[in-house]
Amino acid sequence: MIGGTTALVGLLRDPKVGSLSPRMQNAAFAALALDVAYVPLGVAPERLEDAVRGMIAVGFLGANVTTPHKLAVVALCDEVEGAVESVNTLVIRDGRVLGSSTDTAALGDRRPGRAAVLGAAAAWIAELESRGTHVEVFARKAEWPPRTDAAELVVHATPVKDELLFAPRTGQTVIDLAYRAEGVETAHAAAARAAGSELVDGLDVLVAQGAASFERWTGVPAPVDVMRAAVRSAA
Numbered sequence: 001m002i003g004g005t006t007a008l009v010g011l012l013r014d015p016k017v018g019s020l021s022p023r024m025q026n027a028a029f030a031a032l033a034l035d036v037a038y039v040p041l042g043v044a045p046e047r048l049e050d051a052v053r054g055m056i057a058v059g060f061l062g063a064n065v066t067t068p069h070k071l072a073v074v075a076l077c078d079e080v081e082g083a084v085e086s087v088n089t090l091v092i093r094d095g096r097v098l099g100s101s102t103d104t105a106a107l108g109d110r111r112p113g114r115a116a117v118l119g120a121a122a123a124w125i126a127e128l129e130s131r132g133t134h135v136e137v138f139a140r141k142a143e144w145p146p147r148t149d150a151a152e153l154v155v156h157a158t159p160v161k162d163e164l165l166f167a168p169r170t171g172q173t174v175i176d177l178a179y180r181a182e183g184v185e186t187a188h189a190a191a192a193r194a195a196g197s198e199l200v201d202g203l204d205v206l207v208a209q210g211a212a213s214f215e216r217w218t219g220v221p222a223p224v225d226v227m228r229a230a231v232r233s234a235a
Contacts, residue, residue, distance in 0.1 A: 010063035015042025027230035102212035112152035121157035168192040
């Protein structure tokens with residue numbers, strides 16, 4: 001129950017796009033008996049600054065930020081953690097907005113020699129390059145089709161869920177950022193599993209990102225098992 005003392009965390013998103021994040025984060029807050037609620041906030045791009053200032057005014061703990069706001073919100077932060085071009089997590093403290101990115105949390109401690117990134121994924125490219133990885137980027141408006149055979153790790157960051165844009169292979173790690181809320185595997189996740197690739201699917205990515213954000217807002221370890229169960233049971 002949301003009461004007078006309940007702290008709020010928001011999700012700044014496209015008004016037309018749904019998300020499993022509220023289900024996941026509210027399950028995590030409940031599991032630790034935290035008086036915090038996570039609320040989706042559909043925001044048009046031209047109202048993003050108003051939304052951020054409104055969260056400051058009413059005392060939000062922070063927010064997640066998703067497409068199409070990750071780049072634009074950087075200019076609205078008082079401080080940004082690291083040399084990031086996009087932000088997906090806001091922490092609000094004493095009227096100041098601190099921005100960071102948990103987008104690549106699912107990468108773990110992997111340090112591949114070669115990686116291929118499909119689509120717009122500035123945070124993934126920057127993080128991989130910071131680990132000494134040679135990164136090839138493929139996009140329909142630039143270099144296409146993707147060439148992934150030589151890559152040890154492939155990050156699929158396009159919204160495509162039904163069409164196979166590359167052929168996963170045995171011994172390769174595939175990180176597929178796309179997911180279906182109803183639980184049906186995307187074409188890339190199914191192909192990676194069939195090929196014997198190491199698969200990190202979109203729900204795994206969501207949980208890793210969400211857990212890292214949760215810890216920034218609360219300062220306590222995230223109940224990862226609870227979060228994973230929440231998104232998997234929604235399928």
